[in-house]
Amino acid sequence: MSDTGSSRLVLLRFLERVQERDLSRTRRWIADEERRQTERRVGEARRPLAPAWLIERGPDRNNIVALHTGQCWDPGKRTKPVTMAQAIGALRQQVPACTKCRPDPALGIVN
Template sequence: MNDAESSRLALLHFLERVQERDLVRTRRWIADEERREAERRVGEERHPPTPEWLIERGLDRKNTVAVHTGECWDPGKRVRPATRAQAIEALRQQVPACSKCRPDTALGIVD
């Protein structure tokens, strides 16, 4: 066996070791990604459903500031879920409807 064949064989063995390490690393990446995906699914399953209606309270939590739909993009920080009946009652008591999501229109209570 000459040196060229010997060095070619050594290079192929080296390539094999590199590829095995790459394969191990790729499998680790796949396992990590599968774990993250499973965690994301569990998080989605545990996440409570979006309420249909929200009532926003003031700083003192006694006065009601606005009524929002559950999908409002600007509900404020002090909101609590509400039933349809609670949202309608709040609007009838002159609580302002959010100007962005228009819950009064969604509830069919437009003056």
């Protein structure tokens, strides 16, 4: 059985349609990824700055458990941001400094 030019042309046209569909799909994937990256950059730019100092409270919310830096890896669940003046005041009132992030030397207070 011999291959005619028209059947070969039909196969080539089919291949072209398949490749155009694949290229179209790939371009959609690229556009989606570019959109996600743009959204990620915008989200990072809009993210509020991490607080410099954190006060950790106990379960009853009246008891202060520790003072942390804003970059502490183990601040506990009940923290709230405080100013540098509040952090220094807390250390002067004998609030324990976190033993992991050591905020007291960062504040210039050495025990």
